[in-house]
Amino acid sequence: MTATTALFAGMLSVASAPVSSAEVLHSGVVGVGANPLVGTQTGMTTLYVATTANTSGTSAYATTSATGLLADVGVAARSVGLLAKDTTTGTAQTVTMLTSGVLSLYSAVTTTVAFTVTSGTIGSSSTATASTRTFADPARTILLAQPAGADIAATGVALLWTAPSSAGTYTLSYYYQSNTSIPTLTSPSSGTLGAQITVTVVAASAGGSYSAPYSVCATKTSTTTATALTGTAAVDSTSSSVINGNSWYVGFILNDAYVANLSNGSLVATVTGGAVVNMDEDGDAASASLAAGTAATIVEYGNGNAGLIRISQGTAGAPVTSTLTLTYNGTTVCTKTVKILGAAATVEVSDIATVDLSGNATNVDWHGETAVSGSRAGHYYVTLKDSAGNIVYPATGDSFSMDPTTTTTTVTALAVAAADFATSTSSTLARSKSMGTFTCGPTAGQSSVKIRHTTTATGVTITSPAFVARCADDPYTYTASFDKASYVQGEVATLTVKFLDSKGNPANSLDAPGAATFTTPMLTAVDATGSATMLPNKDGVKTYTFTVGTPSGMTAGTYTAIIDFTSLTAVAATKQTPTYKLSTGGDTTTNADVLKSIVALIASINKQIQALQKLILKK
Numbered sequence: 187m188t189a190t191t192a193l194f195a196g197m198l199s200v201a202s203a204p205v206s207s208a209e210v211l212h213s214g215v216v217g218v219g220a221n222p223l224v225g226t227q228t229g230m231t232t233l234y235v236a237t238t239a240n241t242s243g244t245s246a247y248a249t250t251s252a253t254g255l256l257a258d259v260g261v262a263a264r265s266v267g268l269l270a271k272d273t274t275t276g277t278a279q280t281v282t283m284l285t286s287g288v289l290s291l292y293s294a295v296t297t298t299v300a301f302t303v304t305s306g307t308i309g310s311s312s313t314a315t316a317s318t319r320t321f322a323d324p325a326r327t328i329l330l331a332q333p334a335g336a337d338i339a340a341t342g343v344a345l346l347w348t349a350p351s352s353a354g355t356y357t358l359s360y361y362y363q364s365n366t367s368i369p370t371l372t373s374p375s376s377g378t379l380g381a382q383i384t385v386t387v388v389a390a391s392a393g394g395s396y397s398a399p400y401s402v403c404a405t406k407t408s409t410t411t412a413t414a415l416t417g418t419a420a421v422d423s424t425s426s427s428v429i430n431g432n433s434w435y436v437g438f439i440l441n442d443a444y445v446a447n448l449s450n451g452s453l454v455a456t457v458t459g460g461a462v463v464n465m466d467e468d469g470d471a472a473s474a475s476l477a478a479g480t481a482a483t484i485v486e487y488g489n490g491n492a493g494l495i496r497i498s499q500g501t502a503g504a505p506v507t508s509t510l511t512l513t514y515n516g517t518t519v520c521t522k523t524v525k526i527l528g529a530a531a532t533v534e535v536s537d538i539a540t541v542d543l544s545g546n547a548t549n550v551d552w553h554g555e556t557a558v559s560g561s562r563a564g565h566y567y568v569t570l571k572d573s574a575g576n577i578v579y580p581a582t583g584d585s586f587s588m589d590p591t592t593t594t595t596t597v598t599a600l601a602v603a604a605a606d607f608a609t610s611t612s613s614t615l616a617r618s619k620s621m622g623t624f625t626c627g628p629t630a631g632q633s634s635v636k637i638r639h640t641t642t643a644t645g646v647t648i649t650s651p652a653f654v655a656r657c658a659d660d661p662y663t664y665t666a667s668f669d670k671a672s673y674v675q676g677e678v679a680t681l682t683v684k685f686l687d688s689k690g691n692p693a694n695s696l697d698a699p700g701a702a703t704f705t706t707p708m709l710t711a712v713d714a715t716g717s718a719t720m721l722p723n724k725d726g727v728k729t730y731t732f733t734v735g736t737p738s739g740m741t742a743g744t745y746t747a748i749i750d751f752t753s754l755t756a757v758a759a760t761k762q763t764p765t766y767k768l769s770t771g772g773d774t775t776t777n778a779d780v781l782k783s784i785v786a787l788i789a790s791i792n793k794q795i796q797a798l799q800k801l802i803l804k805k
Contacts, residue, residue, distance in 0.1 A: 213237060214273030216446055221248075221260040222275075224294045224342065230362040232275040233381035236263035236290035248292035248344035256294050259342035263290040267349070269391055270444035279383040282444060284391065286351050289358075292344040293381075295330070297363035300374035301345060302327040304357045309346045329371045349387045358383045392443040396519055400441040403512065403520035405434055415439055427525040427611060430505075430578065431643075433478060434497040434524040440490035440514055448489045451515040456483045460500045461508035461526070467493045490514060503529035503644070505574040527611065528572030530580070533639050533650035536619075538566040540656040540694040540724045546599075546625040549696040551719050555616055562606050564621035565696075568650075570608070570639060577618050579608035580639065586622065589636035589649055597633040597655045599625040626657035630691045656724060659687035661699040666749040666762035673734040674771040679709060681730045681764070683749065685722050688758075692726030700753035707745040708768050710736055734768060742769045 212222050217239040224234065236248070248263040267287020272280045283289065288309075291301075301308060307325045330343055347358060361369040361377030369377030402415045405422045415437045428434060440448050457463045464479030467488035478498035499506050505528030512520035539552050548563035555562050568586065570578050580586075586602035593599070602622040610617040622637065635655050640647040662685075669680040685693040693699075701718040704711065709732040722728045734740070749762040 212271065212273050212275050212279075214271055214445075216268055216271055216444065218447070221263055224256045224259040224292065230295060230297065230299075230378075231277075231380045233279070233291060233293050233360045233383070234260055234263075234275060235268070235271050235279075235281060235383070236260060236265045236292070237268065237271050238264065240264040240266060240268075245288035245290055245346055247290055247346050248342060256340060256342065259294060259344070260292050263292055263344065265290045269388070269393055270446070275381065277379060277382040279381065280386070281383055282386045282388060283349055285349060285353055285387055285389055287349045287387075289347045289349070289383075289385070290344070291347065291358075292342065293360070294340045294342050295362060296340050298329070298331045298369060298377075299343065299360065299362045299380075300327060300329045300369035300371070300377060301347075302359050302361075302374045303347060305350045305354070306356060307348045309348055327371060327374055329369065329374070349385065353387050353389045356385045356387060358385060393446055394442055394449065396440055396448060396514055396517055397443040398519070400443060400445045401439055401519065403436060403438040403522070405436050405522050405524060407432070407434065422522070427527050427576070429581075429611075430503060430527050430529050430572070431499075432526065434526065435476075436495040436497065436510060436512075436520065436522055438490055438493045438495070438512065438520055440493070440519060447491045448514065450487055450489050452513075453486045453488055453490055453493065454483065454513045455495050456511045457497055457508045458482070459506050459508040460504060461497050461506045462500045463510065464496045464498075465493065466495075490519075497524055497526075499526050499528075505572045505576055507574075525576070527576050527578050528574060529644070529646065530570040530578050530639055530641060530648060531573040532571045533637060533648055534569040534571065535622075535637060535650050535653045536567045536569065538653060538655065538724055539696055540658050540692070540726065541565055541624060541626045542694045542696055543626050543630065543657055543659050544628045546601075546623045547696060548623060549698075549721065551698075551721055552696060553616070553621065562616075562621045564606060565623045565655075566621070566653075567619035568602055568608075568622050568637060568639075569619045577608075577611045577613055579611065579618070580620060581641065581643065583642035585640050585642070586620070587638050587640070588624075589638055592633065592635040592652070594633040594635075595627045596629065596631040596657055597624050597635050598627055600635060600637045600655075601625075602637070624655050630658045630687065630689060632656040656692075656694075658691045658694040658726065659689065660697040661685035661693040661722070661726070661751075661754060662688040662757075663759040664699065664749075664751060664754060664762065666747075667764050668747075668766050670766070672767035672769065674769050675735045675740050676771070677734045678712075679732045679734055679766070681706075681732065681747075681749070683722075683728050683730070683751075683762075685726045685728070693722060695722050695724050695726065697721075699751045702749070702751045704730075704750075705748040706732060707747070708736060708740050708743075709734060709747075740768060740770060743767070 216237045221236050221238045222234050245266045246262055246264040248260045249258060267284035270282040303326050308328050360381040361374050362380045364378045367376055367378050402420045404415055404420055407423050407425045407428050442448060453467050455463050455465045462479040462481060463484050464476060465484045465486055466476050467486040467490060476494055476496045497508055497510060506526040509523045550561050550563040572578050588600035602620050606621040608618055608620045612618055632654050634652045636650050636652050638647050638649045664683055664685045666683045673679050685699055687693045698719050698721055702716055704715040712731040715730055744767045746763050746765045755761050
């Protein structure tokens with residue numbers, strides 16, 4: 187059975203299955219921090235590249251002292267000309283470096299290993315044991331043969347590889363001995379592949395300049411830190427706006443083409459539209475502690491490695507639509523447009539019902555929220571907007587009340603319960619509107635009323651334009667009529683049913699008239715006609731639409747419909763029987779029409795003869 191070795195505290199153990207080489211154990215950041223530690227490696231499937239900063243121009247291989255800790259192996263390693271390194275340590279590693287640069291490589295092994303490259307030169311190497319080091323000619327392969335023995339402690343290995351002087355793509359591979367596969371100098375691939383690096387060698391560095399593909403600039407609506415802008419967090423917020431008094435935050439990370447930090451430079455953030463801006467260029471402040479700015483422009487000096495910007499309203503309560511522009515040394519690196527809603531400035535009332543007498547009973551079917559928004563039931567919608575016309579919603583603690591100057595004995599109260607407050611700013615959602623009720627007295631009628639909204643935080647009260655609130659009793663009788671006396675096949679006929687209360691007033695719109703039976707010869711209903719939960723509109727009216735004709739055809743003639751709301755006709759109402767005439771739209775002349783025309787023609791001729799006789803007699 188083939189096995190691979192696994193290292194724990196410097197000792198050898200045998201695993202019965204290969205260990206994945208895709209584990210992320212490398213920082214992947216060049217020139218920042220210390221080299222990765224060998225002590226974290228798993229098995230023989232890891233190979234490290236020295237990435238710590240090196241400005242000396244001299245390379246160095248790792249310490250491999252037999253008495254040292256594995257964690258110390260890579261401390262002294264230094265590469266030269268290294269531009270970029272990915273985060274992996276297995277067989278899919280990538281490196282970008284300058285021509286003739288030097289990679290300092292290291293690992294820990296328990297068996298014979300071989301390193302081989304497609305070009306360049308393997309130079310200095312080191313091991314902690316008395317291993318036999320053998321170079322191929324040219325020096326593109328090195329074999330590190332370990333002493334024989336069943337239990338060999340993990341030992342550090344290190345080597346330097348000098349890249350070719352010509353730009354190109356090269357491969358460096360690392361093989362190790364397993365139970366049945368042993369690398370040799372002439373055939374290193376006879377061993378088991380433990381790690382592999384694809385090296386891109388370039389003549390000049392593309393680093394040091396801002397690179398959009400490797401940088402991040404993302405909008406957020408709540409507490410964040412720019413250092414968290416990775417993965418899915420590195421995308422803009424899906425929110426279209428934030429509410430009055432809140433701020434937008436923009437996190438940014440500016441890198442060059444090798445995902446390395448830029449050098450310090452001038453960072454300038456500018457906002458438009460009456461906003462103010464503040465910036466923390468190094469990301470040491472969370473958004474919760476970054477204060478609102480005081481001006482539309484702010485300048486800082488830094489590299490933008492983890493920056494944070496706060497965009498706020500310049501004037502409290504004023505709506506803002508602002509475009510942020512961030513530049514680094516004069517180059518635009520980020521542009522974002524955000525919206526901050528203002529304080530409520532107007533109150534609009536819509537979809538008003540007619541309410542039953544002596545109370546404020548509701549019907550959930552009036553606004554049709556049975557399946558959405560928590561099934562609110564009320565008599566009208568209230569929409570708040572800021573001075574720019576954006577929909578806003580009331581805050582916790584805000585209140586609605588009736589303008590007391592509009593209170594009458596007909597409409598005695600207006601109210602909006604906190605549970606029915608709007609909670610959205612999207613005009614496509616019912617919850618962008620608050621839902622209110624009004625209370626009727628015992629007598630039918632209507633009043634012109636107004637509703638007020640008070641913002642608790644500021645004490646500001648705004649009032650709606652006057653709207654008509656009507657009170658009436660339940661449907662008691664009804665009338666029905668078509669919009670025309672006659673129709674041609676293919677036309678649309680509209681039936682209007684008017685419901686009246688017991689006093690003859692248009693009935694309220696919250697008590698359903700009940701189920702109905704419609705008989706309409708030669709007409710096909712477009713609307714459902716028999717719903718027991720149907721409600722009239724605020725004027726006590728319901729209309730139904732029919733197409734003239736049926737799927738099987740139509741016979742011209744005069745017909746009578748029967749409109750029966752059974753629960754009403756069982757008490758006081760009368761079935762309605764509107765009559766209508768239908769034609770097919772062709773020649774509809776009848777014999778009676780022809781005879782009538784002939785008689786009229788004869789009468790006309792007789793009149794002309796009589797007139798001519800009178801004229802002759804006068805002469």
